[in-house]
Amino acid sequence: MKKASIFLAFLMIFAVLLAGCGIGGGASKTAGEKEKIVIGYFPNINHVPAMVAKDKGYFEKQLGDGKTMEYKIFAEGGSFMTALKTGEIDAGLVGPGPAMNNYSTGADVKIIAGASTGGTVVLARKGVKIDSVDDFAGKTFITPGVGCTHDVQYETYLEAEGITSQRIGGSMKHLTGQPAQYAAMLKSGKVDIAVAPEPWAAVIEKETGAEVVIGWDEVSFGETLPASVMVTSGKMIKEKPETVQKIINAHKDAVKFINDNPAVAQEITIKDIKETTGQELEKEEVELAWKRIGFTHEVDAQAIQDFSDSSYSLKFLKDKPDFKTMIDDSFLK
Template identity: 70%
Template sequence: MKRIFLFTAIFFLFTGVLAGCGTSGKTSGSSSDKEKIVIGYFPNINHVPAMVAKDNGYFEEQLGDGTKVEYKTFPDGSSFMTALKTGDIDAGLVGPGPAMNNYMTGADVKIIAGASTGGTVVLASEQSGVKSVNDFTGKSFITPAVGCTHDVQVETFLKEHGIESQRIGGTMKHVTGNPAQYAAMLKSGKVDIAVAPEPWAAVIQQETGAKVLIDHDEVSFGKTLPASVLVASGKSVKENPDRIQSIVDAHKQATEFIAENPEEAKEITIKDIKETTKQELSKEVVDQAWERIGFTYKVDSDAVQAFADSSYELKFLKEKPKFTDLIDTQFID
């Protein structure tokens, strides 16, 4: 128990740390003649392409010697999208939910490639008494944020089974929090059900013995929806298409490396997450999580639209979405 709480405290301290601050512009010191590009991502397995590209120097290779690449990690999609909108990052990986939600409120964001699929798992603690979806009524569940990708997935699934959160008139209490906290919260009884991205679902299973109720391929959109996407600002796409193409090419290299070298990619993942969160995941946890994830730079536009339509029906979006201008596939076609 002490180890879990220590990990949670350290995670909050170190998440978001990066080599420098800021975004495109001239760097200081001896490299003042180089333009700085900042890439954002999360310390979870849906974001492995960014970790692999970082470790192998793919962004540096594609962007050239005149560019200095830095990296910034985020705990959730809201903080990532804020950084993209303010220009603190130039591009990076985020869930489709935050990208769509911000697009609908006027944010200048473009999905320029896919990154991963799957990886959302719904678990219940032993003491919750929840054995199946039939036991969800009146229980509490936690997701990283309101309207995030994982939240929309599970609430779509619940609605299809006649269950709703209190937010839209149902009985289930919804709370939010960092996935690094979930194991402790389930153990303490603060929540009954966790909707967790990998590798945190595998960590929860290992540390708490929680039961998987809805697996990655059973939850709504689990097989088709991009779990993470590569995004940039529309301004960058318009004004710097060559730079965006280089970023996408580096991302494609990383995705292909993962397919060809899964064991080495796992080692990179373990190392990167440890550097960011100070938590060293076991090989067993990563192997288990890896089975629930797929990696691809392609984007299923139909799946994104269907997901968005569900977000609207669940009242996460105020207007019925049309994503004609959100997804730009010119860099991967």
């Protein structure tokens, strides 16, 4: 009996030690451990504010020594939104399409700032003749995701002419994939039309000889819609408003730096995209892409509502939502 008591006591001590080391279930961080803040973004030019903030250490400067930063890279909006909903990331940049689609199904997501505008370009594979909008019928097009920002812009543009995808009874065939792979897919003939975010549109032009058939300022919502927005969760806003404010402060610093120092920002972009995708963009490609994008922390709420109405018309959304409560611009004031 005595040996059994000693053994049980040992087990209890061992369990306490495990919990103290963070191995036991439900363990919290130990005293002195820094809180980690995770920011997500995509490797395209609409997300340059995150790249610049990362490179210049703006988040670290704003958040102070009590927190440590981590960055996660995403190829498309669906996986980004899953990460936000599960708490894998705390905030980050995403297209308004995925944010609105998830909000409409009950996701706890808030748009807290703008990041960029423009940057969506539609290109036709070399040899594919597009003389009028009617020529898009029956073609195979590719976008980063179903119902993503670029997809909605493209389909809205053509819906006005009565051309829709097979998803809603039309003739256009739709594929999805990573923009960095579009050039290869065009060369292989797997797709006819690429709806590409910058800088990949500029890369496609140079590498494949593809022709721009709908410019960034011609495609629907091209000049008004935020191409990327800063989002977080309502829970984060409620529980850590000071942290959210500091994230926004860093984001605003990054946007200002981009507009004041475009050449340096372009160098940061080339470096970051090479590190995250393995592809090194040429300076000329980035300069071309830069002409098709604007950077701002402001949010155009009406443009977002108009975009959502179109998403509903195209049946990406089941119900026609009101996104007024989705936008929280209080941290910008």
